[in-house]
Amino acid sequence: MSSVESAVRPPVVKNRKRTLKQRLNASGYKWAPYVFVSPFFVIFAVFGLFPLLFSLFLSFHYWEPAAGLGAMEWVGIENFTFTLTDDWFQTSVYNTIWIALAAGIPQHVVAIPLAYFLHTSFKRSRNTVVGMYFLPFITSSVAISLVFTTLFSRDFGMINMLFTSAGNWTVGDIQPLAWLFPTANIDWNRPEYTKTMIAFVVFWRYVGWNTVLYLSAMQTIPKDLYEAATVDGAKRWQQFWYITVPMLKPMMFFAVTLTIIGNLQLFEEPFIITGGTGGIEQAGKTAAMHMYITAFVEGDFGTASAVSWILFALIAFLTWGNNKLLGEKK
Amino acid sequence: MFNKKKLGTVALALGTTLALTATSAWAKTTLTVASFPSFDQAVNSAIPLYKKLHPEVEIKLVSLAYGDHHNAMTTALATGGNLPDVMGIEYGYIGRFAASGGLEDLRAAPYSAEQYEKLFSKFTVPLATGGSGTLAAIPADIGPGALFYREDILEKAGVTKEDLTKDWDSYIAAGKKIKEATGSYLVSSATDIKDIVIRSGLKDGQGIYFDADNTITVESDRFKEAFRLAKAVREAGIDAQVGAWSSEWTEGLRRGTIASQMMGAWLGGHLNGWIAPESKGLWRSSHLPAGAYASWGGSFYGIPKKAKNKEAAWEFIKFMTLNKEMQIAAFRDLDAFPALIEAQNDDFVNQPIEYLGGQVARVEWKEAADRIPAMDVHKHDPVAEQIVNDALEAVLERDADIDTVLADAAKQIKRRARR
Numbered sequence: 205m206s207s208v209e210s211a212v213r214p215p216v217v218k219n220r221k222r223t224l225k226q227r228l229n230a231s232g233y234k235w236a237p238y239v240f241v242s243p244f245f246v247i248f249a250v251f252g253l254f255p256l257l258f259s260l261f262l263s264f265h266y267w268e269p270a271a272g273l274g275a276m277e278w279v280g281i282e283n284f285t286f287t288l289t290d291d292w293f294q295t296s297v298y299n300t301i302w303i304a305l306a307a308g309i310p311q312h313v314v315a316i317p318l319a320y321f322l323h324t325s326f327k328r329s330r331n332t333v334v335g336m337y338f339l340p341f342i343t344s345s346v347a348i349s350l351v352f353t354t355l356f357s358r359d360f361g362m363i364n365m366l367f368t369s370a371g372n373w374t375v376g377d378i379q380p381l382a383w384l385f386p387t388a389n390i391d392w393n394r395p396e397y398t399k400t401m402i403a404f405v406v407f408w409r410y411v412g413w414n415t416v417l418y419l420s421a422m423q424t425i426p427k428d429l430y431e432a433a434t435v436d437g438a439k440r441w442q443q444f445w446y447i448t449v450p451m452l453k454p455m456m457f458f459a460v461t462l463t464i465i466g467n468l469q470l471f472e473e474p475f476i477i478t479g480g481t482g483g484i485e486q487a488g489k490t491a492a493m494h495m496y497i498t499a500f501v502e503g504d505f506g507t508a509s510a511v512s513w514i515l516f517a518l519i520a521f522l523t524w525g526n527n528k529l530l531g532e533k534k
Numbered sequence: 535m536f537n538k539k540k541l542g543t544v545a546l547a548l549g550t551t552l553a554l555t556a557t558s559a560w561a562k563t564t565l566t567v568a569s570f571p572s573f574d575q576a577v578n579s580a581i582p583l584y585k586k587l588h589p590e591v592e593i594k595l596v597s598l599a600y601g602d603h604h605n606a607m608t609t610a611l612a613t614g615g616n617l618p619d620v621m622g623i624e625y626g627y628i629g630r631f632a633a634s635g636g637l638e639d640l641r642a643a644p645y646s647a648e649q650y651e652k653l654f655s656k657f658t659v660p661l662a663t664g665g666s667g668t669l670a671a672i673p674a675d676i677g678p679g680a681l682f683y684r685e686d687i688l689e690k691a692g693v694t695k696e697d698l699t700k701d702w703d704s705y706i707a708a709g710k711k712i713k714e715a716t717g718s719y720l721v722s723s724a725t726d727i728k729d730i731v732i733r734s735g736l737k738d739g740q741g742i743y744f745d746a747d748n749t750i751t752v753e754s755d756r757f758k759e760a761f762r763l764a765k766a767v768r769e770a771g772i773d774a775q776v777g778a779w780s781s782e783w784t785e786g787l788r789r790g791t792i793a794s795q796m797m798g799a800w801l802g803g804h805l806n807g808w809i810a811p812e813s814k815g816l817w818r819s820s821h822l823p824a825g826a827y828a829s830w831g832g833s834f835y836g837i838p839k840k841a842k843n844k845e846a847a848w849e850f851i852k853f854m855t856l857n858k859e860m861q862i863a864a865f866r867d868l869d870a871f872p873a874l875i876e877a878q879n880d881d882f883v884n885q886p887i888e889y890l891g892g893q894v895a896r897v898e899w900k901e902a903a904d905r906i907p908a909m910d911v912h913k914h915d916p917v918a919e920q921i922v923n924d925a926l927e928a929v930l931e932r933d934a935d936i937d938t939v940l941a942d943a944a945k946q947i948k949r950r951a952r953r
Contacts (some may be wrong), residue, residue: 257620269611501920
């Protein structure tokens with residue numbers, strides 16, 4: 205204690221006790237809080253704010269990156285007008301929204317009943333079961349995508365094996381399931397299947413995460429509501445529909461917001477599944493992939509930055525819409 | 535409390551050690567080499583040899599995966615930070631890096647590399663040449679195109695190597711025979727045929743998609759023929775419709791359901807190493823069909839303008855590329871076909887390759903390397919390639935008219951190659 209005081213040398217007469225407030229106001233301590241909070245701001249400025257502003261700056265330039273920073277060339281809003289009228293960008297946004305809906309809606313439609321089921325039917329083993337559903341979320345998306353491309357492999361994949369063995373199942377001379385299942389291997393890389401395949405992987409990965417969100421919200425719903433409903437003679441599905449679902453609305457808002465943001469930024473799954481190309485005829489190329497390809501394959505960082513800002517505006521707009529739809533009314 | 539005297543002694547000792555390490559580090563140059571697998575193996579095996587010649591140079595190899603390495607190099611060139619002294623560059627990026635001006639001009643003093651240019655396969659140097667006649671990198675290895683095929687499958691179907699290579703019509707007819715007799719596909723993908731035909735018949739200085747004066751060439755007969763043949767292959771049902779390096783592709787080659795593959799000569803090493811080691815002795819190599827000559831990949835070394843040890847970097851590059859022994863070592867160990875002509879003429883080329891049933895295949899690869907035209911690389915090639923691939927899919931999948939899709943492709947390329 206004495207060493208600290210002597211180091212700071214407060215201009216106070218010795219041998220007089222100071223209050224805590226006085227001590228904190230001493231000149232030596234004024235900067236201390238700022239030092240303690242600074243790591244966040246320094247890291248944020250370097251890794252958050254600077255790239256943000258730099259990409260905004262970049263989006264108004266043409267830049268041959270390998271030529272160095274001096275090679276930037278001001279082009280005004282040309283990158284934005286080009287991107288907005290670009291059919292590749294439009295296709296990629298269409299793909300993104302298609303996959304976002306095909307993967308996003310089932311996530312919630314499945315997760316809410318599933319969470320209700322877990323909430324009401326499991327007591328002891330609930331955490332284990334929830335953990336199993338949650339596992340895909342914490343698994344590396346690269347690993348997941350690789351496993352699924354193997355499963356979806358045309359000639360050697362499990363999925364085709366199951367489908368065709370069902371389709372070729374023979375009773376006597378007829379194949380009773382041939383109308384429903386294929387009898388020959390399906391090439392899942394064909395453009396008509398690419399988006400479905402990606403959406404399925406994304407759905408599978410995030411359904412557990414949403415289940416956990418909804419389950420935690422359900423656990424905060426007061427039990428007496430259900431008890432009162434039981435006394436009034438409400439059946440289990442009625443309790444679900446008239447109590448659980450309305451009470452989940454704040455969590456739905458949160459979970460749907462996360463799904464919108466996550467699905468519109470979808471990158472890793474389609475990137476690995478299509479081998480980084482976007483698939484045949486770009487059927488599985490998302491907007492985030494378009495941005496990456498524009499920057500790192502075509503070498504046009506300016507246009508890629510413009511794509512990222514347009515994507516940001518789109519996400520902000522859709523989140524705002526979601527807020528209007530599901531957010532709390534004041 | 536600390537004893538002040540003791541503290542002083544410690545500080546003095548520490549200072550001396552620091553000063554000593556500093557001086558020893560001063561005497562030693564640390565040369566940073568950035569590379570990617572498996573090109574980095576050449577550097578790895580060169581380090582002990584190089585150290586004997588230049589004990590004062592410490593080599594630090596920084597290796598990243600292919601894509602990561604080139605992204606990191608792009609970023610490093612962009613910002614001027616974290617640049618290596620020697621940069622390994624692959625074929626797919628050399629055009630862009632050479633045009634950027636971020637690399638030293640090796641034709642200028644003190645390098646004066648012009649004197650060495652004739653020592654390499656003639657098609658390599660133009661690849662590394664920037665727009666204003668600057669030389670951005672020195673070639674290390676190349677990938678002359680070859681047709682790898684399963685001799686036993688051909689034999690079973692009664693097809694000869696000549697049937698495959700005479701011309702494209704004969705190639706497709708042979709593929710049908712093989713499919714009928716053995717059930718194996720001749721090609722992995724119809725796109726492969728397109729990729730070769732659009733590269734064949736090019737003269738020195740011409741590009742694939744762009745002419746020397748930047749005109750777009752995708753509406754030329756070269757592309758029409760390529761699309762027509764790819765369509766014929768698809769209609770004949772002789773392509774397995776799988777992309778290279780996919781799991782179906784490697785399994786197909788391993789099991790022999792894909793009977794041939796056209797690729798760089800280094801594919802032999804991959805087949806032997808991991809794709810199909812058990813079919814040893816069954817594979818053979820030949821020239822590409824219809825007298826086509828094309829190159830698949832290749833690697834280069836360049837020096838960034840902002841590198842710290844340019845002099846040492848240049849010494850090292852010369853050692854790696856102009857030294858016959860080093861080039862042959864990489865040839866032997868990595869199947870990296872040397873760009874140095876002197877190494878191509880070494881007796882090593884005449885040795886039989888056990889995996890290919892004792893065939894003396896390297897001689898053929900060398901002949902191919904001699905005939906590959908010096909193609910011009912354009913910075914918009916990746917864009918054009920995507921567009922042409924999409925156009926081909928429209929033809930193969932939806933039976934679109936070839937002339938129409940190519941005209942559309944030309945328009946698309948023109949729009950996208952806007953700068």
